[in-house]
Amino acid sequence: MTAIHSEPRTFTDTFDTATALLARETRDIRLELIDGQVRSKVVPDGDHGRIIQWLTRICMQHDPDLWLHPDQGLKVQEYRKGRVRPDGCLAPMDAFVGQGEWAGPGDVLMAVEVTSYDRDTDARDRVEKPRAYAETGIPVYLLVDRDTHEVLVHSEPDGTRYESVRIVPFGKDVTLPDPVGITLDTEPLKEWVR
Numbered sequence: 001m002t003a004i005h006s007e008p009r010t011f012t013d014t015f016d017t018a019t020a021l022l023a024r025e026t027r028d029i030r031l032e033l034i035d036g037q038v039r040s041k042v043v044p045d046g047d048h049g050r051i052i053q054w055l056t057r058i059c060m061q062h063d064p065d066l067w068l069h070p071d072q073g074l075k076v077q078e079y080r081k082g083r084v085r086p087d088g089c090l091a092p093m094d095a096f097v098g099q100g101e102w103a104g105p106g107d108v109l110m111a112v113e114v115t116s117y118d119r120d121t122d123a124r125d126r127v128e129k130p131r132a133y134a135e136t137g138i139p140v141y142l143l144v145d146r147d148t149h150e151v152l153v154h155s156e157p158d159g160t161r162y163e164s165v166r167i168v169p170f171g172k173d174v175t176l177p178d179p180v181g182i183t184l185d186t187e188p189l190k191e192w193v194r
Helices: 011-025 046-062 121-136 187-192
Strands: 029-034 037-042 066-069 073-076 082-084 088-092 110-114 140-145 150-157 162-169 173-176 182-185
Touching: 046 066, 046 088, 046 110, 046 140, 046 182, 046 187, 073 121, 082 121, 110 121, 121 140, 121 150, 121 162, 150 173, 162 173
Parallel strands: 110 140
Antiparallel strands: 029 037, 029 082, 066 088, 073 082, 088 110, 140 150, 150 162, 173 182
């Protein structure tokens, strides 16, 4: 009889395994681990997807070596071993090659979220994720808030929070600070909200 020795499993290992199994069974639910809590994220609607397409095109026109990677899993909040799936991560084209489902955030210039019409949006996109991205040191967090019809640009992470937050209503231009350095004309966003 052979003894089976296995490494002790951490909560993060168990979360990663459960997420992989769920992904094979359903496309309707995506899981994230923020502040030590498992969160579900709804599958985006058509307008949500169109906003990501719009932003991807702008980013590529600005710098063809960058890509807005949709739904790339990121390791965040090192002390809590968080796992998030931003709607988009602006990073070099090959930033995540060979890293698997949950990649390190070192090359990410900007994390992007577009609010969904669900009950968890307020806590997830407006509170938990800005904190997680700031703790991780991602330079810019862009939130396209379809409920308030505003774009929120978070920058200057201090390891706990973003020190600067600029709020601009849809229809006005907003400049994403360095290292992104793109000016967005947000007028088209008016067409992709309820």
